[in-house]
Amino acid sequence: MLFRRRQIPTRIERLRVAVWPRNSWSRSTKYFGKRVLRLTATPHAIAIGFAAGAFASCTPLVGFHFLTAFGLAWVLRGNLIAAALGTSIGNPITFPFIWAFTFKIGQWILHGRAPKADPAHVHQQFQHGLFEKSLDSLWPMLKPMFIGGVPLGLVIGSVSYVIVYKSVEVYQRRRKRILAERGEQLFPAPGRTLEEDGGA
Incomplete structure (x- = not known):
């Protein structure tokens, strides 16, 4: 194949690139x-799809953000590709802050108080418990994160919708304006020649 890579990346390398970009974060964001x-859909469909992905990133459903985003986008009639791109709101840089905020908001909603939560500590504790603890022992931490993820997801999703x-x-x-101008140059209006357009 003409533009095929010489060295096919392994599964581990693909996973690493999916979690941490090969180039800088600014370049990946651009x-x-x-x-x-460049998606071909209405601005509303693209924006609501992206917002669905952003909302899904605020939930503690690690490993199911894509499915959650697709489900929300399908219900809201949003663009599914935009929903997948919207999950990029949740990444290794933002997850510690998202999880800490959702935990604090959830605790405040449930108990009327928000404990001091260091983002790095909550991130480490959640990751450690996610892979080594049972659901019963992890639920006291997951419950406030699920509840706190709803208002935070709505805020981030709403802001994302407006911007997108x-x-x-x-x-x-x-x-559309650029394409229309190019079309007029290639196909001038009847009764006008290219020389007349150029001299105008």
């Missing part, structure tokens, strides 16, 4: 942003 803008909707709307409007 790449995901362009992927979102406006960005896609501007991008699509500008793209």
Whole structure:
């Protein structure tokens, strides 16, 4: 194949790239942003799909964020590819803060108080318990995170919706204008020649 990589990446390398980008985070963010803008759907469908992915990232359903995002996007009639891209809101940099905030918000809703929670400590404790503890012993920590994930997910999802909707709307409007201008140059209006258009 013409553009095939010389060295096929292993499964471990693919997993590592999925968790931690090969290049810088800023470059990866720009790449995901362009992927979102270039989707072929209405601004609402793209924005609601991305918001569904952002909301799913605020839940402690590690390993099921894609499925949760797809389910929400399907119910809300959002774009499924945008939903997958929206899950990038949850990444190794943001997860410690997301989990700490959801835990604190959930504790405040359940018990009327929000304990001091260090993001790094909550992140480490959650990861350690997720793979080594049973669901019964992990539930006291998961319960407030599930409850706290709803309001935090709604806020992040709403902000994401507004930003993505406006960005896609501007991008699509500008793209239509550029295509229209190119079409006029290639196919001038009846009764006008290319020389007349150039001299105008």
